[in-house]
Amino acid sequence: MYEGPVQDLIDELGRLPGIGPKSAQRLAFHILKVETVDAERLARAITEVKARVHFCRVCWNVAEGDLCRICKDTRRDPSLVCVVEEPRDLVAIERTQEFRGRYHVLGGAISPIEGIGPDDLRIRELLSRLEPDAIREVILATNPNIEGEATAMYLARLLNPLGVRVTRIASGLPVGGDLEYADEVTLGRAFAGRREMPV
Amino acid sequence: MRLERLEVVEFRNHDGAAVEFPAGVSVLVGPNGAGKTNLLEAIGYLATLGSHRVGQDAALIRAGAASAVIRAAVQRAGRRLLVDVELRPGSGVRGRVNGAPVPRARDLLGVVRATVFAPEDLGLVRGDPEERRRFLDTLATQRLPRYHSSRQDYDRVLRQRNTLLRSAAGRLPASALATLEVWDEKLAMAGAEIWSERLRLVAALTPRVELAYQRLAGRDDLVEIAYVSSVAGTVGLDPDPAKLAQALRERLVADRSREVERGITLSGPHRDDLALALRDLPARTHASHGEAWSLALALRLGSHRLLAEEGEEPVLLMDDVFAELDRQRRDRVAEAALAAEQTIVTAAVPEELPGELNAAVFHVEPGSVQLSAGP
Ligand SMILES: Nc1ncnc2c1ncn2[C@@H]1O[C@H](COP(=O)(O)OP(=O)(O)OP(=O)(O)O)[C@@H](O)[C@H]1O
Ligand SMILES: [Mg+2]
Numbered sequence: 001m002y003e004g005p006v007q008d009l010i011d012e013l014g015r016l017p018g019i020g021p022k023s024a025q026r027l028a029f030h031i032l033k034v035e036t037v038d039a040e041r042l043a044r045a046i047t048e049v050k051a052r053v054h055f056c057r058v059c060w061n062v063a064e065g066d067l068c069r070i071c072k073d074t075r076r077d078p079s080l081v082c083v084v085e086e087p088r089d090l091v092a093i094e095r096t097q098e099f100r101g102r103y104h105v106l107g108g109a110i111s112p113i114e115g116i117g118p119d120d121l122r123i124r125e126l127l128s129r130l131e132p133d134a135i136r137e138v139i140l141a142t143n144p145n146i147e148g149e150a151t152a153m154y155l156a157r158l159l160n161p162l163g164v165r166v167t168r169i170a171s172g173l174p175v176g177g178d179l180e181y182a183d184e185v186t187l188g189r190a191f192a193g194r195r196e197m198p199v
Numbered sequence: 200m201r202l203e204r205l206e207v208v209e210f211r212n213h214d215g216a217a218v219e220f221p222a223g224v225s226v227l228v229g230p231n232g233a234g235k236t237n238l239l240e241a242i243g244y245l246a247t248l249g250s251h252r253v254g255q256d257a258a259l260i261r262a263g264a265a266s267a268v269i270r271a272a273v274q275r276a277g278r279r280l281l282v283d284v285e286l287r288p289g290s291g292v293r294g295r296v297n298g299a300p301v302p303r304a305r306d307l308l309g310v311v312r313a314t315v316f317a318p319e320d321l322g323l324v325r326g327d328p329e330e331r332r333r334f335l336d337t338l339a340t341q342r343l344p345r346y347h348s349s350r351q352d353y354d355r356v357l358r359q360r361n362t363l364l365r366s367a368a369g370r371l372p373a374s375a376l377a378t379l380e381v382w383d384e385k386l387a388m389a390g391a392e393i394w395s396e397r398l399r400l401v402a403a404l405t406p407r408v409e410l411a412y413q414r415l416a417g418r419d420d421l422v423e424i425a426y427v428s429s430v431a432g433t434v435g436l437d438p439d440p441a442k443l444a445q446a447l448r449e450r451l452v453a454d455r456s457r458e459v460e461r462g463i464t465l466s467g468p469h470r471d472d473l474a475l476a477l478r479d480l481p482a483r484t485h486a487s488h489g490e491a492w493s494l495a496l497a498l499r500l501g502s503h504r505l506l507a508e509e510g511e512e513p514v515l516l517m518d519d520v521f522a523e524l525d526r527q528r529r530d531r532v533a534e535a536a537l538a539a540e541q542t543i544v545t546a547a548v549p550e551e552l553p554g555e556l557n558a559a560v561f562h563v564e565p566g567s568v569q570l571s572a573g574p
């Protein structure tokens with residue numbers, strides 16, 4: 001245990017995903033050592049992102065206002081919705097320039113090990129978009145790993161009876177990989193070759 | 200495949216040692232603790248990316264050293280390949296082929312092929328089902344490298360499903376049921392792949408193991424090998440994955456309330472076993488020591504034949520194989536050793552070696568391996 005503020009910082013950093021107690025301690029002491037201006041710049045970036053950036057009220061992408069850039073863009077087809085786990089996956093798909101519809105960001109994937117069930121994802125919010133947006137097709141673009149596949153299957157079973165077309169982006173993506181690391185060509189091809197989602 | 204050269208650095212008790220192996224039989228001799236098994240372990244490691252003795256790589260790095268290196272030159276299909284791996288505690292394995300780093304260590308699997316028989320293999324006959332499952336899984340991966348990722352997928356699905364079952368704490372709310380059904384489906388699909396591949400493997404392996412055992416024993420003892428499924432028992436099943444998935448699916452539905460109550464997945468390839476019997480008696484409980492040893496060896500020799508017939512013949516490695524056998528069986532092992540393209544055996548007591556074993560003899564000491572007699 002360290003003196004008050006140092007321990008507070010360690011505790012806060014330790015709450016970040018992927019940061020264990022040891023890393024938290026290393027980061028805290030790194031911050032102690034850097035120039036005050038650098039530490040302040042970090043603190044400001046954190047405050048600003050919380051003050052200025054929100055989640056889009058429709059698709060849960062990051063947005064500076066009420067709606068994200070994509071939901072604001074009237075040229076994009078609202079009847080096609082691509083479901084992704086995280087905003088970074090959306091960015092990866094945007095890079096392919098393959099897709100002209102809209103998105104829905106779940107905020108993760110079903111994973112009992114991490115304590116994440118369907119109710120912890122923005123699935124209800126997705127269902128409530130179906131009618132007002134007259135959605136014709138939902139494209140499932142969760143990660144091609146165990147949890148992403150399970151989430152896709154869960155959604156397909158939920159959406160199919162509701163009369164929407166449900167597709168899954170084609171695999172051929174490296175197994176066990178994360179969507180965000182796939183190169184544009186692979187991801188673009190996977191997108192073009194999407195299939196009906198079997199249930 | 201032929202292993203031409205092996206070099207180890209800071210591996211187990213060897214600070215540095217290099218051996219040039221001839222084709223045919225080589226024997227590593229030296230007193231207890233000299234480091235003979237360690238050399239076989241190093242070769243086995245290149246083939247499977249794991250030790251046949253310990254689960255953790257840390258024990259393989261010489262006490263006090265930061266990392267260990269295993270380097271080999273192999274000749275396969277007329278091509279000479281150089282392979283090396285570096286083991287660092289905590290940061291995994293880094294591998295290279297012909298000097299070029301491979302993206303993932305498992306890309307090395309299949310470059311060096313080895314069949315390892317070691318005293319620990321007695322556990323294949325006497326030990327828990329877990330040891331026999333590991334035997335099947337390692338062999339299945341050698342036949343079909345993608346089996347490894349199928350097995351990892353299955354384990355991951357299993358952990359997810361078990362966690363969900365445990366968190367239900369005996370009562371499954373309707374909302375969790377839909378999630379469980381998804382994990383059921385994933386488990387059935389992933390499980391069927393493993394199950395199917397193991398069934399095919401056992402079918403191919405059985406006649407070869409039987410033959411190997413009968414040769415060792417010198418008589419036509421009846422050897423039975425059966426895959427025992429936790430879902431379907433020993434019924435001879437069609438290895439069609441679609442049918443197996445259906446069987447697994449039905450079992451999960453039938454067991455649902457029991458599984459929810461106990462918080463664990465009760466059937467699937469993680470609960471399967473391989474039943475071994477000699478002359479109609481279960482080998483695990485009835486075989487004599489020498490018989491159990493011979494059966495374990497026959498499982499390895501049968502695997503060796505199977506791999507040799509389907510692709511590049513592996514190097515046959517046998518650790519202390521002669522120690523526990525009667526004279527006749529020793530001679531039979533020598534025949535098996537001579538029949539392989541390349542065999543490396545260890546012996547603490549050279550007098551145990553059968554006379555007819557025409558071999559290059561290497562004398563092993565910590566950090567040094569010297570050729571003491573040519574074949
Ligand atoms: N990580 C390590 N660092 C240093 N020495 C080690 C390490 N691991 C094992 N050893 C030493 O290696 C020796 C065992 O080597 P090995 O098992 O190869 O012996 P062996 O020649 O096969 O003997 P035996 O005839 O008894 O089977 C032991 O003396 C052990 O202390
Ligand atoms: Mg030994």
Ligand SMILES: [Zn+2]
Nearest residue numbers: 056059068071
């Ligand atoms: Zn939006």
